[in-house]
Structure formats: C-alpha cells, structure tokens
Amino acid sequence: MMGRLETGQDQFFYSYRLDELVPADHLVRKLNEILDLSWVRSELAPYYSHTGRPSIDPELMVRMLIVGYVFAIRSERQLCSELQVNMAYRWFCGLSIESTIPDHSAFSRARHERFREADVLRRVFERVVESCIAAGLVGGHSFSVDASLIRADVNPAKRVPGDQPIVWPAQASRAVRDYLSALDQEGTETLSDGRKRRSRMAISLTDPQADWVAYRKVRSIFAYHANYLIDNELGIIVGAEGNRANRIEENRSCVAMVARVKERFDLTPQRLAADTAYGNARTLKSLVEQGIEPHIPIWDKSTRQDATFSRADFRYDATRDSYSCPGGKTLKTTGRVHDRRTRYYRALKADCDACPLKPRCCAKTPSRRIPRDIDEDARDQVRALAHSEAFEQSRRERKKVEMAFAHLKRILKLDRLRLRGLAGARDEILLAATAQNLRKLTKYACGPPPSPNPA
Numbered sequence: 001m002m003g004r005l006e007t008g009q010d011q012f013f014y015s016y017r018l019d020e021l022v023p024a025d026h027l028v029r030k031l032n033e034i035l036d037l038s039w040v041r042s043e044l045a046p047y048y049s050h051t052g053r054p055s056i057d058p059e060l061m062v063r064m065l066i067v068g069y070v071f072a073i074r075s076e077r078q079l080c081s082e083l084q085v086n087m088a089y090r091w092f093c094g095l096s097i098e099s100t101i102p103d104h105s106a107f108s109r110a111r112h113e114r115f116r117e118a119d120v121l122r123r124v125f126e127r128v129v130e131s132c133i134a135a136g137l138v139g140g141h142s143f144s145v146d147a148s149l150i151r152a153d154v155n156p157a158k159r160v161p162g163d164q165p166i167v168w169p170a171q172a173s174r175a176v177r178d179y180l181s182a183l184d185q186e187g188t189e190t191l192s193d194g195r196k197r198r199s200r201m202a203i204s205l206t207d208p209q210a211d212w213v214a215y216r217k218v219r220s221i222f223a224y225h226a227n228y229l230i231d232n233e234l235g236i237i238v239g240a241e242g243n244r245a246n247r248i249e250e251n252r253s254c255v256a257m258v259a260r261v262k263e264r265f266d267l268t269p270q271r272l273a274a275d276t277a278y279g280n281a282r283t284l285k286s287l288v289e290q291g292i293e294p295h296i297p298i299w300d301k302s303t304r305q306d307a308t309f310s311r312a313d314f315r316y317d318a319t320r321d322s323y324s325c326p327g328g329k330t331l332k333t334t335g336r337v338h339d340r341r342t343r344y345y346r347a348l349k350a351d352c353d354a355c356p357l358k359p360r361c362c363a364k365t366p367s368r369r370i371p372r373d374i375d376e377d378a379r380d381q382v383r384a385l386a387h388s389e390a391f392e393q394s395r396r397e398r399k400k401v402e403m404a405f406a407h408l409k410r411i412l413k414l415d416r417l418r419l420r421g422l423a424g425a426r427d428e429i430l431l432a433a434t435a436q437n438l439r440k441l442t443k444y445a446c447g448p449p450p451s452p453n454p455a
C-alpha cells in the first residue's frame, strides 16, 4: 500500500539538540576535533577597542571562512546563505539554530582591518601545520616547491599597455590604492638585484597588481601565483604564499617560505625539489648556504644553437678563478662586477687572432668573453647532483606539489581568485592551503567517527 507523508511543517516547537543532527562521520566533526581556535580571541584582543558596540566574534568568522574553503563555497554571500540552512555548518561554527548569521559584508571589514594587521590567517595556517607535525604527518627531510597560476578576478578587456601613463580616478578602489602604495615603496626604476625594471606588457585597471601572463601557451590572462612548499612524505603544505606571477617573486617566495618554515617549525629539509624556474643562482646559493641540496634542473641559457662554442665548452678553474677555452688559452677576469651580478672572463685578443678555432668561437668579435654569475658556484654544485639517485627520487616526489595544485583548483574550485589585490591573493592562498591541510589531517589523524552523544 502506498504510504502518505503524515507530518506537516507547521510545528512551532521542536525538541532536539543541534549536536544530534550532525552525522557522526560528517567532516565538520573531524574538523572540530582537530581544530583549536581558542587562541584567536586573545591574539586579536589588542586590535579591538575596549568600548563601543561588540563586534562579531573573530573565532566565528575564522570558522566560517574555514567552512567556506574546506567545502569549496566560493563566495561569502553564498557562505552566509549556506549557514542559514546547513545545521552541520552551524554546529561547527558554534551557532545555535536561532543565532543570527553575520552579514557577508562583515568579512570584508574584518579582513581589511584586524585580520591583516594581526596576520591572523597566517597564524591559523601555521597552527594547522603544527598540528600536522605533532600528528607525525611531516617527515621534514625532503620538500618540494612550485607555483601555479591562479586567475585574478578581473575582466581582461579592461587593461592598458604597461608602458603608457595611467590616470587613476580620484576615488580609486582598494586594489588600485594598494598598487599605487606598493609602487611608491618599490620605486620604479631598479630591481633589488640591480637590473632595470622592465615595463609590464599590460596593466589591469581593476586589479593592477595582477600580472598579465601567458596561460597554457594559448592566451594571456591576469593572474597571481599560488606558491606552495610541501613536505614530500604525505604532501602536507608547510609553506604557502600568494604572490605576483613572475619568476623573480616566485624565487623570492621560495626562499622566504624555506626561511619561515625554519623559523616557525625548526624544520630544514636535506633536499628541495623544484623545476627549472628555481635555477636562479641567488636562490640556489641561499639554499646551499643553509645546507639544503637543491634538486633543481639547471637550464643553461648560454647554450648556443649555431654550432659555435657554448659556455659549457669552457672549463672553469675555481682555484685560479679563470676559464680554459677549447684552444687551451686562459680567460681571466678583472674582478669587476657588472649589473651587481656578473663578472666577465676575457681571452686575449692576440690569442684569439692566432687561433684556428676562432670561426667556431668568436667570429664576429675580436676575442671571446664568458659571463659568469657571482653565485655560479652554487649552480655548479647543483649541476653535480643532477644524476644522483636522490635527485631522481626528488623529481618523482615533485609531482606531489602538482597534485596539491590540482586539488586546489578541481576540488576546492580555486582556479579563479575571489578577492582583489595582492593582499587578497595572499589571504585566499593561506585559507586554501589551511583547508587542504585540514582535509589531510582529518584523513590521517582522526580516529573512527565518534558515536553520537546521548540525548
């Protein structure tokens, strides 16, 4: 016999505890078990006034943000709507069924004011990493680093060429104000390594800190980089940073993340795997000085394709600080450093004039000149590691960081940022990395689901 639903929805009072509604194996229960945010209020206390109207509880806001990133809810407006109806999310956030859900605009205010001043999202991320370490999920001897493009939240059509002056509106958006303030701090002419700053290809009028970069060799997009430093044991993200999408910042993020992991967690890996983008001599030198073996393929830009001698055909003698050429002559340097990075080693003109190999060496110049970075020693050390078994293992393990990015984009749906400006990118990458680590922590560290509490 076909049954009929007997109960209606006009009951005024219900008798149950919110805790009973949340299934024992729901992810929020495991998250609640491992996540301790009791420190948030005390750390943020100095940033709040002692008088005035009470703010929304900062721990509630952090919990809501974690729900948003763990469950891939891509907007704060949608997150507030979900909390309205989802009892599990309410339970995790400590809200009762009658509690008022904060308005989505409260997130923007909290982020721009106290959260960024107190760097609270980084503190949440690092607390979760500490939990991963305490649970034995971090080996600490082998790391991988990489960066992945994340599309900025802009209309690419609203751009101007980077070498043209821009008249910004008097009432500029926060993203534009941040850009102008960063420009003032950086200066416009010279980079920290002494090279001239090149003008950018294009500047977004909506989010000028986003870089105009080639995407999958097909087209260009405005984007930021998500930089991850992962432990190779289980792929726990130990360092995360949103940054500008260019090689210089990518290398800077790598060095900064390694230093921060050492400072915060006292972890220095024996080896670090990365792709050719990190073969920068300065980066390699920094790693080598810390006792880390950089397992990074070196892309030698000096290799020539026209059958003439490349730099690799010249042998460097470290004791004499000179090169020997294929003709057996010596190339010496005056020791002068050009552009703060490069020394030139030159052959004598008389040697080259008399050399039968000159057509294959320096047919168009009076003598041969070999440039050498002041930190080339580090690159030589890394080249020497290239065929070891450990290097091969690092190359295989490097896939784990690519898997972390695939998870970030496919499962957490963060292939496009929601917040604008570099500060927004930093917030989002930290939250996403926190969510990824929490999901791993629940998988590896949580025991069987607890039995439901008795009524």
Ligand code: SF4
Pocket: 325, 326, 327, 328, 329, 347, 351, 352, 353, 355, 356, 357, 358, 361, 362, 367, 368
């Ligand atoms: S041309 Fe000069 S640098 Fe080149 S092989 Fe001959 S002597 Fe050496």
